[in-house]
Amino acid sequence: MNAHPLVLIVEDEPDIADLLEAYLRRDGFRTERASDGSSAVSLHRVARPDLVLLDVNIPDFDGFEVLQKIRASAQTPVIMVTAMAEDLDKLLGLKLGADDYVVKPFSPLEVVARVKAVLRRVGMQAAAQPLRFADLELDPLAVRVRVGNTRVDTTLTEYRILEHLLRHPNRTFTRGELLDVALPESDALERVIDTHLGNLRKKLEQAGMPDIIETVRGMGFRLCLE
Amino acid sequence: MNAHPLVLIVEDEPDIADLLEAYLRRDGFRTERASDGSSAVSLHRVARPDLVLLDVNIPDFDGFEVLQKIRASAQTPVIMVTAMAEDLDKLLGLKLGADDYVVKPFSPLEVVARVKAVLRRVGMQAAAQPLRFADLELDPLAVRVRVGNTRVDTTLTEYRILEHLLRHPNRTFTRGELLDVALPESDALERVIDTHLGNLRKKLEQAGMPDIIETVRGMGFRLCLE
DNA sequence: CAGAATCTTGAATATTTCTTGACCAAGCCT
DNA sequence: AGGCTTGGTCAAGAAATATTCAAGATTCTG
Numbered sequence: 001m002n003a004h005p006l007v008l009i010v011e012d013e014p015d016i017a018d019l020l021e022a023y024l025r026r027d028g029f030r031t032e033r034a035s036d037g038s039s040a041v042s043l044h045r046v047a048r049p050d051l052v053l054l055d056v057n058i059p060d061f062d063g064f065e066v067l068q069k070i071r072a073s074a075q076t077p078v079i080m081v082t083a084m085a086e087d088l089d090k091l092l093g094l095k096l097g098a099d100d101y102v103v104k105p106f107s108p109l110e111v112v113a114r115v116k117a118v119l120r121r122v123g124m125q126a127a128a129q130p131l132r133f134a135d136l137e138l139d140p141l142a143v144r145v146r147v148g149n150t151r152v153d154t155t156l157t158e159y160r161i162l163e164h165l166l167r168h169p170n171r172t173f174t175r176g177e178l179l180d181v182a183l184p185e186s187d188a189l190e191r192v193i194d195t196h197l198g199n200l201r202k203k204l205e206q207a208g209m210p211d212i213i214e215t216v217r218g219m220g221f222r223l224c225l226e
Numbered sequence: 227m228n229a230h231p232l233v234l235i236v237e238d239e240p241d242i243a244d245l246l247e248a249y250l251r252r253d254g255f256r257t258e259r260a261s262d263g264s265s266a267v268s269l270h271r272v273a274r275p276d277l278v279l280l281d282v283n284i285p286d287f288d289g290f291e292v293l294q295k296i297r298a299s300a301q302t303p304v305i306m307v308t309a310m311a312e313d314l315d316k317l318l319g320l321k322l323g324a325d326d327y328v329v330k331p332f333s334p335l336e337v338v339a340r341v342k343a344v345l346r347r348v349g350m351q352a353a354a355q356p357l358r359f360a361d362l363e364l365d366p367l368a369v370r371v372r373v374g375n376t377r378v379d380t381t382l383t384e385y386r387i388l389e390h391l392l393r394h395p396n397r398t399f400t401r402g403e404l405l406d407v408a409l410p411e412s413d414a415l416e417r418v419i420d421t422h423l424g425n426l427r428k429k430l431e432q433a434g435m436p437d438i439i440e441t442v443r444g445m446g447f448r449l450c451l452e
Numbered sequence: 453c454a455g456a457a458t459c460t461t462g463a464a465t466a467t468t469t470c471t472t473g474a475c476c477a478a479g480c481c482t
Numbered sequence: 483a484g485g486c487t488t489g490g491t492c493a494a495g496a497a498a499t500a501t502t503c504a505a506g507a508t509t510c511t512g
Contacts, residue, residue, distance in 0.1 A: 156458090157458080170368040170370070172367070172369040183459085188461085189460075191461080191462090195460075195501090195503095197501095198500095198503095201501095215499095215500070215501090216369055216382070217381065217382060217467090218382040218468095218469085218499070219369055219382055222368060222369075222370075414470075414472085415471075418471060420489065421470080421472090421491085421492090422470085424489095427490095441489065441490090443478095443479070443480085443488065443489075444487090444488070
């Protein structure tokens with residue numbers, strides 16, 4: 001089994017499928033898509049996903065039937081997605097054995113959380129995708145930074161600041177924003193950020209990656225890509 | 227948006243609605259009220275509020291449905307109000323659904339603070355697209371200027387002046403107005419603007435974009451697009 | 453509980469940006 | 483043209499802001 005679990009998204013509205021795909025990929029999942037019942041079943045047979053996100057209302061034949069057919073051949077975890085609360089009743093009544101349910105409208109973050117929860121339950125770990133820029137590599141799971149082959153030993157706060165900057169490249173953040181991200185519960189002065197950033201810069205420079213973090217005088221800081 | 231943003235309060239308990247209304251008005255908001263789902267939707271359509279404060283438990287149809295119907299036609303920011311922490315699950319993520327949420331019992335001051343925060347966030351989103359004129363590009367998130375591929379290194383004041391001019395092309399501004407925009411707290415002489423503009427012009431020229439800022443003798447300056 | 457690591461603070465230092473005033477150039481008016 | 487007003491440029495000093503450093507506080511760890 002791969003370190004990056006494969007999720008099969010069965011959804012006929014392309015916008016929603018896009019959204020889910022984007023969020024899942026950002027968190028290190030691979031995805032496949034099907035937009036109707038029969039292709040969902042055949043894709044399941046071929047791709048052997050680790051989990052299926054299954055909309056109830058799809059053309060061809062509906063989510064209930066898909067679930068049934070899937071379950072006939074495998075115990076792949078399935079999360080059902082329904083547009084209406086009424087469907088939920090039906091689902092629960094049928095006791096078909098979906099592993100979880102999500103009702104539209106949903107937040108993609110919530111869906112990702114549930115996917116992770118279900119996978120955890122069945123004993124699989126979601127892999128977070130490392131963030132990269134040039135030689136800089138940042139691994140959210142390990143909470144670790146490397147530049148090329150040398151590892152950079154950061155503290156957690158330094159890591160958080162760097163991760164945030166890397167997730168929003170080029171954007172300028174005020175000290176306040178960075179403080180929120182890196183030390184949410186703290187009531188330290190905004191100036192601590194200067195210190196942490198100073199330490200971070202020093203470590204990055206020693207690792208051979210100087211000058212990535214620019215200061216925007218009178219505003220804050222930004223990570224400069226290019 | 228008006229100087230006094232309009233908030234639609236959807237709440238079936240008159241006491242609570244009164245309270246919210248009082249606090250919001252005291253802070254310069256205009257308010258409208260609806261006490262059930264269908265009137266909420268129609269009022270939203272007619273009044274076009276800048277923000278909706280939406281209780282989940284209301285008669286007719288519930289807050290989630292109202293949110294859905296509102297979102298079907300507009301991106302009006304919505305803050306959900308719920309009585310129970312359990313509902314929160316559904317609200318979390320904030321990406322597809324509401325912009326923020328509040329759990330009862332709440333302090334009206336907190337609610338007002340969140341209303342302001344959300345409006346600020348939305349206002350910033352409007353400001354988030356890069357401004358362009360020909361090869362000139364100005365990115366408000368990054369707080370950075372480029373001409374074609376070369377970056378132009380401006381100070382924050384220079385940036386602010388340029389942004390303001392770019393947001394109101396062709397309009398002539400007095401030195402006083404530009405001073406207000408770029409250095410609101412300062413009590414410097416108006417002539418500082420000459421210096422800052424001079425520096426800005428020099429930098430723009432070096433980047434290959436000369437003569438965009440015209441001087442209007444006896445008046446001030448303008449950015450000339452045509 | 454001790455030791456280590458990390459976070460926080462304030463002071464000293466360094467850097468950038470702002471402001472001013474002087475001087476020169478350009479436009480405007482009679 | 484000549485004088486007067488307004489704008490441009492420059493450089494030096496002032497002010498604001500960032501960086502560094504070291505020491506104390508706090509939190510984590512064994």
